[in-house]
Amino acid sequence: MIYQEKDRFEIIIGGVGGQGNVSCGILIGEAASCYEDKFVTMTYSYGTEARGTFARTDVLVGNQFIDFYECQRPDVILILHDKAYPKIKGKIFKDTIVVINQNEVKDVDMDLGKHFSLPLSDIAMKIGSLQVTNTIALAFIVNVTKFIDKTSLVKAVQSEYANGKIARLNEKALEYGFNLH
């Protein structure tokens, strides 16, 4: 499928609080809004606890204002934690790309959607910090779907992590992610 031509691109990120689902969505939002003139809406459900409970982030990218803010038919589902998979499983369509962090998520149905199991945590550790797990996943998703340009993601990551060690780690993460497929 040529995702650049889709009027709307829908991503669900499932994990638990504290894994950076929201900052992951913000990277997509900034990349598409600020560097591609697209309209992005992002909602997230969360509990009263700051850490550890199921958290779901919906990101919708479109060429114009998006009426409804919840993913109806996700193009991509990214699962970062075991707790999230059973709760989001029902949203997987035949052509949904399902990206799984296989270091965190064990019990998955490989036949649902277009399945990619990736050792995201292992790669992140190799790069130097678990904090860049999501960046690797994003780079992978952008490379596979091309729903936004790679350079837009790079710019968004650079603007979010302007300097220091964390910027260098993210730069590496992007590189790894773009070359995973």
Add this chain to the structure above:
Amino acid sequence: MKYSGKKYVKEELLPFFWCSGCGNGIIFAALIRAMEENNLEKKDIVAVTGIGCWGKADDYLKTHAFHGTHGRAIAVATGIKLANPLLHIFALVGDGDGATIGGNHLIHAARRNIDIITIMSNNLNYGMTGGQYSGTTPFDSITSTSRRGHAEDAFDISNLVKSAGAGYVARCTIDNPRMIQRFISKAIKKERGFRFIEVINICPTYFGRYNKFNNAVEMIKDIKERTVNIKDIEREGQEDLDGKIVVGEYIDKKVEGFLERYWGKIRNNA
């Protein structure tokens, strides 16, 4: 120094509406003299009041004034002072207003050392509402809502405000108007931090009547007899202070005050 008070007092509204024998007029006069002594301009003064007998004090002033909801004078005053640090803010609160419904605002303003002066007229009950008990009503007193005696203990409000962190706390009584003026004047000169002056007042109409005082004079005599100066205690050692009114300065320390910290540090470094 001779005082006229003309600059601050709206004379056409006199006499005060307060009951005869009430000490609010004494506190008001001391406040006016302290303003005059420090040569404050009325445009630089905001009197902030809540609801209660003492909350009517602003009615007799020609200065800026904010008369607001019951118990919130100190919170309103906080907003005014932070918006215009050059103003002298006097929160005029009663014991119901300041120590009871607004008690939380009082201790937090003291903790923050908001740069305002609070003058509490403490007459041990709700006068305007009809003599019900407040947070400073002594144990076992009779009030409209403790007709069979009072089961609760009273706040020692000056010590409470001192513990909360205020830079200046003093207690005095309406029996000694000069002391009231001296403390208010000192608070004005201090400029910074939360400055709290508790004035022990009488309410002959309610508290007095309920508690077997025949008139205001008896109540003032009672205050006089029970008054002990904090300096005497310091000099002569702790006597039995049960039932005593300890007057004097409870704390007078140098504090930065909220504004100096916020403007000087947070804002300048932002």
Add this chain to the structure above:
Amino acid sequence: MICNKKGRHFMQGNIAVGEAAIISGARFFAGYPITPSSEIAEHASLNLPIAGGTFIQMEDEIGSLAAVIGASMAGVKAYTATSGPGLSLMNENIGLACMVEAPCVIVSVQRAGPSTGLATKPAQGDFYQFRYGTHGDHMIIALSPASVQECFDLTIKAFNFSERFRCPVFLALDAIIAKMYETVDIPGSDEIEILNRKIASTSDKDYLPYKPDENGVPLFVPFGSSLITRANSSGHGIDGYPCADDKNHDRLVRRLIDKIDRYKEEIALFKEFNISDVEILIISYGCSTRPALAAMKKARKKGIKAGVLQLQTLWPFPEAIVKSAVSQAKLILVPELSLGQLKSEITKYCPKKTVIGINKLGGTTIQPDDILAFLSKEIEL
């Protein structure tokens, strides 16, 4: 944070409110943290000091609004942010703001109630609390955004209305719109109209703090001015001194309402979608507008003449707008995250029409299909 940067951003609703507040000229925030509004306080704490303003976290919401009103009467634009439980505490001083005529903006992010309810979940159950929360006859203005862009735009309008009418203005948010991130365009400050309260000239020796001008709004004088002013929550005459006279009270309270009410058509902000040939009209505000728009589009594809009226102004209730929009509709649907508060208000102005509420509790959004189900079913009837 972004603070005052023109251009395209991907921003949270709460942050867009904070940005717009500072651009509006607000320089004082007092508040008490509460989910789902806390980002507004956090934004203010971070950004007001840079703008030369002051942030303070008060001991409760009662004190927060009291401090906001105090700052406003000292001449500084001021705001606070809360949610239903905090708004319940603020009600005391909402009346104070009305009575002393203190311009201020109160952002309240609706979450599922009653009481502490579901702290992180959205609702639209405070519709009447905004209007009638405080006691006594009074009038307020309430605006409600349905997107992050509107969070920005309507915050500017909220400050402008509060300055113009010298009254509290609510920004009636909900947890969906407040917490969502969206693409936003921040205009340059030269492109934004900012209104400031009318100030009396210091040479006006006959100044009276509560003497209304031709629009019913008194000229403002800040504390500290050489003209002396008084704010008074009790019955007061035009000089600001207490007055318990019956006729004076009648005149005062009527003026406080009338100064807003007579301009309610100007205050009524709304958006219409496919209204010209509408047969089934969906009326909504805030987050429920979004599924309504999606349902409308789906219905139109099926040939159903559906349209949406989005109310951006909730109070004073835009009755003229509603009356005109419903005139040719055969059916009116009102989706909302409450058991029919908006519906009940709408019904007052079209008693002969069929008005159906699509109501949801539980803290989850209304789905487009929830509305579509009604659209299709009713058409078949």
